[in-house]
Amino acid sequence: MQPIVVDRSAIQRAHQRTIHKYRSVRASSESAFSRHASAGPVSHDSPNRAESFWGGIPQVQVRRSNWTRPDSESRATLSHTAHQSARFARSRRVAHELVKSLLGILLFALLFTSSAAAQELDPQQPLQRILFGSCIKQEQPLPIVDAMLREQPQLLLMLGDNIYADTADMAVMQAKYETLAQHPEFRRLKAACPILATWDDHDYGLNDGGADFPKRDAAQRLFVDFWGDRADSPRRTRPGVYEAHIYGPPGQRVQIILLDTRYFRSPLKQGERRVGGPYVPDNDPTKTMLGEAQWAWLAEQLKTPAEFRLIGTSIQFAASDAGQETWSNFPREQQRLVELIASTKANGVVLLSGDRHWAELSAWEDAAPYPLYDLTSSSLNQLHRRGTPTENTRRVDERTWHQENYGLVTINWAPGDPVLTMSVRDMQGATRIEKTIRFSELRSNR
Numbered sequence: 001m002q003p004i005v006v007d008r009s010a011i012q013r014a015h016q017r018t019i020h021k022y023r024s025v026r027a028s029s030e031s032a033f034s035r036h037a038s039a040g041p042v043s044h045d046s047p048n049r050a051e052s053f054w055g056g057i058p059q060v061q062v063r064r065s066n067w068t069r070p071d072s073e074s075r076a077t078l079s080h081t082a083h084q085s086a087r088f089a090r091s092r093r094v095a096h097e098l099v100k101s102l103l104g105i106l107l108f109a110l111l112f113t114s115s116a117a118a119q120e121l122d123p124q125q126p127l128q129r130i131l132f133g134s135c136i137k138q139e140q141p142l143p144i145v146d147a148m149l150r151e152q153p154q155l156l157l158m159l160g161d162n163i164y165a166d167t168a169d170m171a172v173m174q175a176k177y178e179t180l181a182q183h184p185e186f187r188r189l190k191a192a193c194p195i196l197a198t199w200d201d202h203d204y205g206l207n208d209g210g211a212d213f214p215k216r217d218a219a220q221r222l223f224v225d226f227w228g229d230r231a232d233s234p235r236r237t238r239p240g241v242y243e244a245h246i247y248g249p250p251g252q253r254v255q256i257i258l259l260d261t262r263y264f265r266s267p268l269k270q271g272e273r274r275v276g277g278p279y280v281p282d283n284d285p286t287k288t289m290l291g292e293a294q295w296a297w298l299a300e301q302l303k304t305p306a307e308f309r310l311i312g313t314s315i316q317f318a319a320s321d322a323g324q325e326t327w328s329n330f331p332r333e334q335q336r337l338v339e340l341i342a343s344t345k346a347n348g349v350v351l352l353s354g355d356r357h358w359a360e361l362s363a364w365e366d367a368a369p370y371p372l373y374d375l376t377s378s379s380l381n382q383l384h385r386r387g388t389p390t391e392n393t394r395r396v397d398e399r400t401w402h403q404e405n406y407g408l409v410t411i412n413w414a415p416g417d418p419v420l421t422m423s424v425r426d427m428q429g430a431t432r433i434e435k436t437i438r439f440s441e442l443r444s445n446r
């Protein structure tokens with residue numbers, strides 16, 4: 001793999017330009033959003049959901065010095081000297097590029113080493129404040145971090161589209177991870193609390209991509225390096241980035257399960273394009289969302305004792321047929337998870353999702369053995385241009401939120417019947433959507 005040459009000052013200049021652009025576009029979009037919000041549903045959607053609301057990614061370029069053409073009298077005298085100068089300049093350029101390459105390798109190693117040294121959470125510590133979020137455009141400012149840090153989180157779950165790589169070129173993907181690694185607000189976030197992550201299509205490498213993405217293994221290696229997986233992490237040896245952890249002592253255990261909805265996912269079926277996108281439900285029994293290895297692993301995880309279980313899925317689980325990517329594109333797989341929760345008698349499952357560039361609360365209320373709530377938070381630094389969510393018959397709170405947001409799960413470990421509150425919060429930390437559930441409402445034997 002070619003080393004990445006990093007020009008830090010160029011990246012900083014690009015970042016400053018983007019801050020200006022972000023502020024001006026955000027100011028104008030807020031007024032546009034207000035108009036949308038009052039105008040009600042519209043009959044179209046972005047033809048490509050990867051399309052950037054903010055426009056193109058700023059290019060980081062090496063500035064070239066201006067070249068002045070010599071006048072006619074000087075041209076002849078200069079020709080020999082110019083030839084020698086050109087050779088000298090070429091040698092200097094080669095040496096310069098070599099030094100830059102070495103510095104690039106060193107910087108990349110330092111950045112990723114610092115990822116590995118990210119905060120770690122004591123597994124015995126009861127969790128009370130967990131943040132989650134998704135969809136970071138790595139070149140754009142991330143001012144929502146101020147509100148996130150005021151929450152004093154113990155843990156942050158990143159649910160995918162954590163960068164917009166959108167490439168099969170691993171050198172390009174690596175450079176985009178590096179941009180996030182150097183992002184000042186992201187660095188503050190990472191310094192403040194431990195982070196666990198899974199991926200969605202854009203950091204996987206292909207918009208709406210699945211198992212047929214040929215660079216999935218190479219992308220996984222970059223992913224686990226960036227997120228600082230330990231040397232013995234199973235994600236370094238098995239296909240897919242799914243993982244699970246349990247925090248807290250008996251009686252106060254929270255299980256965190258992060259699914260991989262990309263590595264094994266079968267091709268999606270397309271139908272007539274409608275608001276939301278082109279995908280239609282596919283009942284083909286050979287189609288899979290998680291793949292057999294991950295399903296078998298998940299069954300074992302759900303049998304492990306825990307009071308609450310937060311299942312992070314990059315795409316929405318409970319939302320009804322949307323046209324875009326949700327579990328509803330594979331109804332048999334959706335049903336399989338419901339049945340697995342029932343058969344394993346897993347208490348306390350709550351789903352968290354991202355991807356959509358808006359926030360909403362869905363619930364599969366008639367799912368056995370208890371309602372499955374799915375709180376969607378997206379995006380951390382992008383707006384939803386259309387301002388109207390796709391139809392969702394399982395939306396259980398009429399409030400939706402289309403500006404920058406993050407999710408917060410708090411747990412009050414009240415003796416006997418702990419209480420979980422999950423909310424979506426905006427750039428100022430104000431609550432936009434909220435749901436409180438008692439542990440006794442999520443019991444499999446009720």
Ligand SMILES: [Fe+2]
Binds near residue numbers: 161200201355
């Ligand atoms: Fe996505």
